Amino acid sequence: MEYITFHLNEFYLGIAATDVLEVNRGFQITPIPKSPATVRGVVNLRGEIILAIDMHARFQLQRHDQSENLTGVILSCKRMTIAAIVDQVGDIIELHEDTFELPPSNFPQASRELILGVHKLSEKLLIIVDAQKIWSDSTLAQERQQYRDGMSLSYQRLAP
Amino acid sequence: MINADDADDEIRVEFILEAREILDQLDRDFVRLEAAPDELSAVGDIFRAMHTLKGSSGVCGYRRLERLAHAAESLMGKVRDGSLVFSSEIVNALLSVVDVVRDIVQAIDLERREAAGDDSGLIDTLQRLSQAVGVSGPQNKPDLASASPQKKLLTETPFKMAVAPDGVTAFTTDQVMGDRELAQRADFQADRQPRPVDEPSGDLNHTEGTIAPVKVSMEVLDKLINLTSEMVLARNRLLPFSQHYQDSNFASAVRNIDLLTRELQERMMATRMEPISQVWMKFPRMLRDISKELGKKVELVQEGEETALDRTLLDAVRDPLVHIIRNSVDHGVELPDTRVLAGKPAQGRIALSARHENGVVVIEVSDDGAGINFELIRARALDMELITSEEAATLDQSQLLNFIFLPGFSTKTVVTSVSGRGVGMDIVKTNITKIGGSIDVNSRPGEGTQIQLRIPLTLAIMPALFVRCQQERYAIAQNAIIELLRLDTSDQSAEIQDFYGVPVFRLREQLVPLIFLSRQLGLSDDTPKNGEVLNIAVLQSSGIRFGLVIDEVLEMQDIVVKPLNAGLKTILEFAGATILGNGRVALVLDVDGIATSSALVNKMHSPFVEPEAEPNPPNEGHQIPMLLFSVPGLERLAIEMEAIDRLETLPVSRLQKIGAQDVVKYGVHVMPLINLSAYIHGAKTLDYSDQASLSVMVHYSKERPFGLVVGQFQDIRPVSVLLHQLDPQQRGLKGCVVNGEEIINVIDLSEIMRQYRYPEEFLGDSNTIDAVESK
Numbered sequence: 046m047e048y049i050t051f052h053l054n055e056f057y058l059g060i061a062a063t064d065v066l067e068v069n070r071g072f073q074i075t076p077i078p079k080s081p082a083t084v085r086g087v088v089n090l091r092g093e094i095i096l097a098i099d100m101h102a103r104f105q106l107q108r109h110d111q112s113e114n115l116t117g118v119i120l121s122c123k124r125m126t127i128a129a130i131v132d133q134v135g136d137i138i139e140l141h142e143d144t145f146e147l148p149p150s151n152f153p154q155a156s157r158e159l160i161l162g163v164h165k166l167s168e169k170l171l172i173i174v175d176a177q178k179i180w181s182d183s184t185l186a187q188e189r190q191q192y193r194d195g196m197s198l199s200y201q202r203l204a205p
Numbered sequence: 206m207i208n209a210d211d212a213d214d215e216i217r218v219e220f221i222l223e224a225r226e227i228l229d230q231l232d233r234d235f236v237r238l239e240a241a242p243d244e245l246s247a248v249g250d251i252f253r254a255m256h257t258l259k260g261s262s263g264v265c266g267y268r269r270l271e272r273l274a275h276a277a278e279s280l281m282g283k284v285r286d287g288s289l290v291f292s293s294e295i296v297n298a299l300l301s302v303v304d305v306v307r308d309i310v311q312a313i314d315l316e317r318r319e320a321a322g323d324d325s326g327l328i329d330t331l332q333r334l335s336q337a338v339g340v341s342g343p344q345n346k347p348d349l350a351s352a353s354p355q356k357k358l359l360t361e362t363p364f365k366m367a368v369a370p371d372g373v374t375a376f377t378t379d380q381v382m383g384d385r386e387l388a389q390r391a392d393f394q395a396d397r398q399p400r401p402v403d404e405p406s407g408d409l410n411h412t413e414g415t416i417a418p419v420k421v422s423m424e425v426l427d428k429l430i431n432l433t434s435e436m437v438l439a440r441n442r443l444l445p446f447s448q449h450y451q452d453s454n455f456a457s458a459v460r461n462i463d464l465l466t467r468e469l470q471e472r473m474m475a476t477r478m479e480p481i482s483q484v485w486m487k488f489p490r491m492l493r494d495i496s497k498e499l500g501k502k503v504e505l506v507q508e509g510e511e512t513a514l515d516r517t518l519l520d521a522v523r524d525p526l527v528h529i530i531r532n533s534v535d536h537g538v539e540l541p542d543t544r545v546l547a548g549k550p551a552q553g554r555i556a557l558s559a560r561h562e563n564g565v566v567v568i569e570v571s572d573d574g575a576g577i578n579f580e581l582i583r584a585r586a587l588d589m590e591l592i593t594s595e596e597a598a599t600l601d602q603s604q605l606l607n608f609i610f611l612p613g614f615s616t617k618t619v620v621t622s623v624s625g626r627g628v629g630m631d632i633v634k635t636n637i638t639k640i641g642g643s644i645d646v647n648s649r650p651g652e653g654t655q656i657q658l659r660i661p662l663t664l665a666i667m668p669a670l671f672v673r674c675q676q677e678r679y680a681i682a683q684n685a686i687i688e689l690l691r692l693d694t695s696d697q698s699a700e701i702q703d704f705y706g707v708p709v710f711r712l713r714e715q716l717v718p719l720i721f722l723s724r725q726l727g728l729s730d731d732t733p734k735n736g737e738v739l740n741i742a743v744l745q746s747s748g749i750r751f752g753l754v755i756d757e758v759l760e761m762q763d764i765v766v767k768p769l770n771a772g773l774k775t776i777l778e779f780a781g782a783t784i785l786g787n788g789r790v791a792l793v794l795d796v797d798g799i800a801t802s803s804a805l806v807n808k809m810h811s812p813f814v815e816p817e818a819e820p821n822p823p824n825e826g827h828q829i830p831m832l833l834f835s836v837p838g839l840e841r842l843a844i845e846m847e848a849i850d851r852l853e854t855l856p857v858s859r860l861q862k863i864g865a866q867d868v869v870k871y872g873v874h875v876m877p878l879i880n881l882s883a884y885i886h887g888a889k890t891l892d893y894s895d896q897a898s899l900s901v902m903v904h905y906s907k908e909r910p911f912g913l914v915v916g917q918f919q920d921i922r923p924v925s926v927l928l929h930q931l932d933p934q935q936r937g938l939k940g941c942v943v944n945g946e947e948i949i950n951v952i953d954l955s956e957i958m959r960q961y962r963y964p965e966e967f968l969g970d971s972n973t974i975d976a977v978e979s980k
Contacts, residue, residue, distance in 0.1 A: 075677065075790040077769075078726035079776045087769065087782055087790045092431035094782045094790055096770045125770070180772070 046142075048164075050135035050171065051118060054106050057135070057169050064176035065120045068134050072097065072115045083180070085130050090119065097128045098180055104156045120176050127180050140164050140171070148172075217317065220265050222420070224310045227254045231303050232490035235296055239493065240504075242291045251299070252281040258306070267319045270309055276331040277302045283335050298330050300490075315861070315870060426476055433473040434765060438788060440466045477517075478662075481559045481568070482510035484523045488530060492555065495534045502541050502552040503534055512559035514566045514662055520873060521640045522568065522660060525633040529570045529656050530555065532630070537574030537654050547651065549573065565642075566662060571655035577648035579605050589830070589923050606646050610634045611830070632850050639908075641667060641684050667766065669783075669793065671759040672742065674722045675729070678791045679755075680764055680783055685796040687743045687750065689758055694735045701735055707805070708732070710741075710752060717743065720803050721754045722794075726778060746800040753799070766793055774907065775962065777802040798907065801955060829926050832902065833919040833949065836882040838889035842915075843924055843942070843949045844902070850910070851903040852918060857896055867893065871910050876903070878912040884957045885937035891916060906958060913954075924949060936960075 048059035049068070074086040074097050085099035097117060101108040117128035144164045148157060159178045164171040231254050238247040259274035277299055283289035305324060312320040440463055447459040489505050496503040514522075538544075538553030545551050555572045582605045587597045591608065609630045637644050642660040661667075669680040670689075692699050692710060701708050701719065709716045719741070723729040733739055733754065741752040764783040769792075773779070777798035782790050831843040832852075859869050860878070867878040878901065882888040891914065893899065901912040928940035928951060937960070939953035 073789045075782070075792065077773065077776065077779070077792065078728055079778065080773060084773070087792075089784050089788055089790050092435035092784065094767050094769065094784070096772075 047137055047139050048171070048173065049118060049137055051116075051131040052133045052135060053100055053104060053131055054109065056104075056106075056172060058131075058172045058174050059138070059164070060118060060120060060129075060174050060176050062137060064122075065118055066126065067119045069117045069119055069128070070115075072117050072128065072130070074115060074130070088117070088128055090126065090128070093126065095119075095126050095128055096180060097130050100129050100131050100179075103159065103179065105153070120179070122176055122179050123181065125180070129179055138171075145173075214317075216265060217313065220261055220267075221310055221314050223261060224258060224270075224306070227258050228303055228307050228310070229486045230254060232487065235300060235303070236489040236493050238291065239293065239296055248281065248285050248291070252278060252285050255281055267309070267313065269319055269322060269324060270306060272328060273302055273306060273309075273324055276328045280331050280335040289335065289337075295334055298327070298334055301327055302331070311870075430473050430477070433470055434784070436466050437470055438784070438786065441786065477515050478513040479516050479519055480511045480513050481519065481522075481566075482507075484519050484526065485510055485557060488526075488557065491527065492530065492534065495531060496538075499535060500540060501534060501538055503538050504552050504554050506554060506556045508556065508558040509560045512561060512566060514660060518566075518640055518660055518662075521636060522642075522658065524872070525636050525658065526557075526568070526570065528630070528633050530557075533570060533572040533574065533654065533656075537572040537576075539575050543575075561662075562659075566660045568658040568660065569655060571653060573653040576650040576652055576654055577606070577609070577646070578650070579648075582606075582608050591923075602648075606648070609646070610644075631847075635850070638684065667764060668761060669764045670742070670761050671791070672722075672740075672755040673757040673759055674726065674755050678759060678785070679722075680762075680791055680793045681742060681744070681753075681796065682780070682793070683761065685744050685746070687745050690741050690743065692739045692741055694733070694737055694739060701733075701739075712743065712752075717750060717752050718805055719752045719754055720799060720805060722799075723756070725799060725803055744796045746797045749800060749805065751800060751805060764793070777907070780907075795907070804955075829923065830921060831924040831949075831951070832921050833924075834900070834902075834915040834917060835919060836885065836888045836916040837891050838882070839885065839887055839950065841919075841947060841949045842885070843951050844954060845951075846921060848904055848954050849902045850905050853901045853903055853912070854898050855901050855912070856898045857893055860893065860899075869912065871903070871912070874910050876910040876912045878914050879957070879961050880914050881937075881952070881957065882914075882916070884960050885952060886935040904954065911958070911961075913957075924951075 047062035049062050049065045050057065050059045052058070069090075072088050074088050076086040077084055080086075082102040083099055085097040085102075087094050088097050097115075099108070115130050116132070116134055117130050118134065119126060119128050121127075144166065145162055146165060147162050148160045149163070152160065159174055161173045161175045164173065231251060234247045234251045234254070238244055238251065241247075255274050255278035259271055259278055262268075262270035262274060280289075280295065280299065284291050284295065289295070305327060309319060309322070443459055444463065447456045450456075485507055488507075492503055492505050533555050534553075538555070539547070539549075541551040544553065553572060553574060555570065558569045558571075560567055579602050583597050583600065586592050586605070586608050587594060591611070592600070610633075611631055634644055637658055637660070640660065642658055645657040645659070646654065647657070648654040668683040670683055670686055671678050671680055673679075690712075694700055699710065701710050702716075703709075704716060704718075708719045708721075710719060711717075721732060724732065740755050740758055742755060742758070743750065743752050766781040766783055768781050769779060778795060779792050780795035780798065781793045783793055785791050830846040832846055832849055833841065833843050835842060855869055860867050861869065863875070863877075867880075868875050869878065870876075878899070880891055880893075882891040893914075899912075899914050900916065900918050901914055904911050904913055924944060925942050928942060930940050931938060935950075937952055937957050939951045939956075941948050941950045943949075
């Protein structure tokens with residue numbers, strides 16, 4: 046199976062190539078005030094306005110890189126086109142089932158639902174992301190819940 | 206090869222389209238026939254339409270439809286061969302068939318299959334009518350139709366019937382029988398082609414030799430339109446290069462692209478346009494039904510039905526036009542006797558016209574009725590204490606006309622099913638304004654009323670003002686903007702004041718509340734201090750007028766509004782987004798949403814901060830129209846009329862489910878039903894299954910209808926705005942007002958909508974929400 050690989054901080058991740066439509070660089074994102082933290086904003090994809098998902102926020106990671114030159118993996122998630130904003134896109138690699146394992150149990154719970162499993166490569170781990178879980182309406186509800194619980198990762202980021 | 210499901214889908218969609226076309230045509234034919242019972246071509250057309258319907262229903266396996274159409278066709282066959290005289294009893298029976306068929310087709314569209322149901326009553330009626338002649342018909346022909354089912358089939362075969370008017374010579378060949386199956390399929394098309402020779406051809410609807418239009422899905426079209434506008438933007442980026450490089454070949458290639466793009470854009474926009482006859486088609490039938498009900502005689506004249514406008518706008522003008530025409534028949538055109546007494550023909554006349562005029566579409570509805578009774582308006586306005594008696598004396602006709610656009614204002618003393626609920630012209634006006642149009646009324650007592658709607662050609666492009674807030678640009682629809690101003694708050698007379706917790710400023714002796722956009726959007730916590738210069742856009746939302754403080758006013762520009770992702774609908778502040786010339790996305794502000802979300806609407810409804818407030822605080826005398834209703838356990842509840850667009854009584858049978866949510870199909874929308882009794886403290890939950898029909902208030906939020914289910918409507922009446930706070934707060938209630946001896950509870954719609962949208966936030970308050978959800 047083929048995977049499009051990308052980086053988020055120190056992590057190396059992959060998405061099934063069948064879910065990916067294209068990779069775009071140099072996006073101009075318009076932030077949406079009051080939207081949850083996972084929503085980085087909206088972008089124009091050839092006349093269609095699509096959501097840009099902040100993958101750092103989705104995995105509850107700190108975002109180090111503040112550059113405006115953004116890379117987005119355009120993918121289809123539940124029949125909706127979205128842009129997953131990542132640090133950097135790597136190679137397309139083909140992998141065999143043999144190296145696949147279920148996610149280690151010490152993964153943080155919050156990101157577990159996003160992860161299908163890992164491929165053990167010779168030098169590092171490739172984390173396989175479930176494209177269909179990247180955005181859902183329940184993400185919104187969850188974040189509202191977290192916000193109320195004081196875990197508060199949303200509603201603060203927006204001042205650019 | 207596509208799979209069987211898809212193929213079925215396709216056949217069903219085809220069938221529904223065709224059936225709807227036939228039904229619309231039938232409506233027109235019946236009205237035509239009733240006006241001129243000798244019109245043979247109409248009889249033939251109806252007969253053929255029923256036959257086609259029967260044929261295609263049979264092919265698709267819709268047995269109910271097939272049986273109904275069959276019975277109707279038999280009846281029409283009798284009329285056609287002259288053995289039965291056309292009566293209004295027959296028309297009524299056949300129109301009932303059309304209605305039932307329409308419902309069934311609608312159900313097929315929604316549920317992808319034919320709903321079960323019993324039509325035997327109707328079919329019996331049809332059979333009785335068609336048999337009546339066998340006994341007492343003028344020519345006393347042998348009753349072929351009922352004698353033998355086989356022969357009955359034969360009488361219906363259109364090709365044979367057409368050449369055998371006396372109905373006897375038709376039984377010549379057995380081949381007809383065998384051919385029937387084949388013929389039925391062919392009829393799908395054949396019936397709409399040149400009619401049999403002996404038919405007088407007075408019908409212009411089926412033009413011969415034209416190419417059949419192709420059906421394209423909306424989705425494909427929208428995508429194409431999207432791509433076209435992107436193409437335009439790409440072209441714009443390309444143009445400067447041709448000036449930069451002095452290469453004539455390059456320049457001519459670019460010019461070519463420029464021209465092609467421009468033409469492409471024009472043609473694409475044209476695909477959105479459709480003739481207004483799409484909407485008008487249904488009116489003759491509607492008019493007939495209403496005038497019959499009211500015992501009036503009305504003729505409908507149409508002019509300019511080919512006038513084209515944007516498809517989305519067509520949908521938007523449909524309801525307002527229906528309303529206006531209903532009004533014209535009900536309030537305008539007099540009863541036949543009255544008309545004759547006034548020296549007018551007994552038959553009234555309603556004229557519909559449409560035309561293009563300077564880039565807008567002008568639609569006019571005029572009647573030759575009694576005209577608007579200005580004195581009645583004056584009296585009613587006085588009655589409702591909207592004006593004082595001194596004011597009443599000075600108001601001229603055009604000022605009086607404004608009252609008919611007020612919510613809850615009706616001069617009709619009796620509520621009929623046609624009109625008089627007072628929920629009318631205000632909605633017409635709201636809907637027309639919503640699409641950027643305007644409405645104008647002219648009336649002369651005794652001579653009639655003329656209502657003129659001016660509608661923009663297209664919704665796709667609308668003028669908007671860009672403003673800056675922090676680093677971002679936002680667009681505001683121009684028709685929400687009243688004025689723009691700079692307020693120098695260092696000037697004492699222009700200071701921002703705090704009015705019971707709401708910042709306000711003084712604009713020509715009126716207090717206008719302020720909303721700070723950057724705070725509203727959560728971008729900053731600072732409140733500008735007095736001493737700064739503020740940029741303010743004074744905006745009119747459907748509830749109130751307010752000033753929006755922004756950082757900078759930028760330019761005016763035509764924009765194309767596109768929807769935001771469905772998941773972001775909960776952010777009320779945005780109506781959508783648009784793509785700027787440089788390809789970036791800018792958000793479009795929702796003026797109503799900002800007002801709602803800022804809670805300003807609620808605060809303004811409290812008595813202390815009425816923006817129009819006179820120097821002294823409002824007293825008990827200040828009143829606004831409210832709708833009074835009950836739910837089980839609570840007798841006297843009220844809601845502001847302006848929150849309600851429409852009152853409906855929906856049969857419980859129309860309810861459908863999406864998950865645990867009750868919904869009904871409402872126009873083009875799926876309308877969720879909100880059981881109000883579950884959201885209000887002290888009410889007993891209304892159980893739908895005990896009811897035959899539900900009383901529903903339709904409330905629009907973000908252009909989507911929500912049905913608020915109540916126990917019973919009681920009254921529309923002006924009620925004091927002096928709200929007594931409840932202590933402790935009661936869930937779902939804003940407060941109460943005292944009206945004489947009676948205490949009326951005013952419900953808090955925005956809180957109820959919040960409970961409905963985010964039930965989890967209210968869990969723990971009470972278990973009533975659980976009860977609703979588990980239902």
